[in-house]
Amino acid sequence: MNNLIKICGLSSPETLAAALDAGADMVGFVRYPKSPRHVTLDLGHRLSLQAKGRAKRVVLLVDPGDEEIAQAVEAINPDLIQLHGHESPERVAEIRSMVNRPVMKAVGIAEKSDLEAVAPYAKGSEHILLDAKPPKADALPGGNGVSFDWKLLDGLDPALPIMLSGGLNPDNVAEAIRLTRPKAVDVSSGVESGPGLKDPARIKAFIQAARTAFAAQH
Ligand SMILES: O=C(O)c1ccccc1NCC(=O)[C@H](O)[C@H](O)COP(=O)(O)O
Numbered sequence: 047m048n049n050l051i052k053i054c055g056l057s058s059p060e061t062l063a064a065a066l067d068a069g070a071d072m073v074g075f076v077r078y079p080k081s082p083r084h085v086t087l088d089l090g091h092r093l094s095l096q097a098k099g100r101a102k103r104v105v106l107l108v109d110p111g112d113e114e115i116a117q118a119v120e121a122i123n124p125d126l127i128q129l130h131g132h133e134s135p136e137r138v139a140e141i142r143s144m145v146n147r148p149v150m151k152a153v154g155i156a157e158k159s160d161l162e163a164v165a166p167y168a169k170g171s172e173h174i175l176l177d178a179k180p181p182k183a184d185a186l187p188g189g190n191g192v193s194f195d196w197k198l199l200d201g202l203d204p205a206l207p208i209m210l211s212g213g214l215n216p217d218n219v220a221e222a223i224r225l226t227r228p229k230a231v232d233v234s235s236g237v238e239s240g241p242g243l244k245d246p247a248r249i250k251a252f253i254q255a256a257r258t259a260f261a262a263q264h
Contacts, residue, residue: 055083064246082242178212191235
């Protein structure tokens with residue numbers, strides 16, 4: 047499917063409601079204890095029930111072990127798993143068959159050569175999320191509000207299921223869509239008023255801007 051909008055890192059019923067009411071296609075729940083967006087299994091379970099049938103529910107994991115995956119799937123029952131670590135294409139395929147549901151893989155981009163990592167994930171990933179590489183060694187693996195140079199995507203196979211992310215916000219998402227023509231977009235920090243604090247007005251503005259830009263492509 048094309049023209050999808052994902053709001054990632056939702057961690058309260060109020061901000062999840064704002065994303066659902068504004069028409070998000072996908073909502074992401076982060077399982078990474080160092081993140082200000084981390085949800086416990088219990089909170090993830092409740093948020094997942096709230097979103098059921100209204101948006102695809104995505105659980106974000108970072109280099110997860112089998113036990114961690116099993117616990118998240120049982121508690122949160124996501125529609126998709128997002129892998130945001132250094133998972134190899136083989137590990138992504140293994141996880142996909144283990145959970146028997148679609149998987150999306152994040153690939154960090156800083157320079158043109160980083161795009162060589164994308165194609166090997168095409169077969170096993172429902173979406174390939176292109177994100178900026180973390181700005182420093184001790185930064186989070188994602189959710190840093192940093193963009194990469196979108197011009198690096200010039201010439202990338204347009205058939206790839208690219209979800210653009212990294213530093214998107216209500217003010218730049220239209221230009222990002224116009225320049226890169228992704229199948230989907232994803233945002234976290236750009237719709238926050240502070241680390242982990244989603245802002246309903248910014249969520250609404252982001253979704254409106256992205257919808258308008260996707261519609262202008264046809
Ligand atoms: O959001 C987090 O805290 C996070 C923690 C660990 C791994 C990944 C994380 N987020 C990844 C996302 O899906 C973000 O939406 C993506 O990196 C874009 O983030 P942003 O640049 O803040 O919009």
